[in-house]
Amino acid sequence: MNLAQIGGEIHIKRVQAGLLQEHLAKFAGLSRVTINQLENGALKDLGYTKLKAVMDILGIDMETVQPSGLKSALVIAARSISTSYRDVVTPEMLSLMLRSGQAPEQFQPHLMTLLDETPLPVVVKAVTEAATPDVPARKIMKNLSSWAEQWQVCRTVW
Known part of the structure; x- marks a missing residue:
């Protein structure tokens, strides 16, 4: 999963939770612009700690899974x-x-x-x-x- 895909999941979970971007940003200690760019796939990089803070607030796990296309x-x-x-x-x-x-x-x-x-x-x-x-x-x-x-x-x- 890449950052743009994670951002899409974050958007879905944020809307489901009834949070505005500014609320999520404040809870995670980030700017609303950063949350907006993350959700829209415009953000090129976001450190692990910052991304994990956003995901933790929304209850999104960061689990590692083997891509299905790479069997052998x-x-x-x-x-x-x-x-x-x-x-x-x-x-x-x-x-x-x-x-x-x-x-x-x-x-x-x-x-x-x-x-x-x-x-x-x-x-x-x-x-x-x-x-x-x-x-x-x-x-x-x-x-x-x-x-x-x-x-x-x-x-x-x-």
Whole structure:
């Protein structure tokens, strides 16, 4: 859920509670303009503490839920990084490469695509899925970092 969607929920709950924007703003220690921008999706950023204050007043929980569209990130990532190449990486192969840190030469372009172009939420979830008690996610992230440095990928987050 993004800030604009949360703002829409806040608007609905505020109206249901019979509160004016100025009341909610006063209760939360914010300006009415901030509440208006939040509800209308015009606000680009609002700190966690401020947002939580507004949500607490209206009884809205901030729970984390897995987006329904991302069932198996390893499947999605493997399919995505294999699109432009003759050799196909299976989810099992990708998982093994992530855990071992070993990148067979024919799959290095695939892994560069993973590091440079695959959406970060997919990469992070794929790392989580590949992790085992023997090879925790932290080790896999180190493997990704090593590859990124070795291959000088464009995405600077590694």
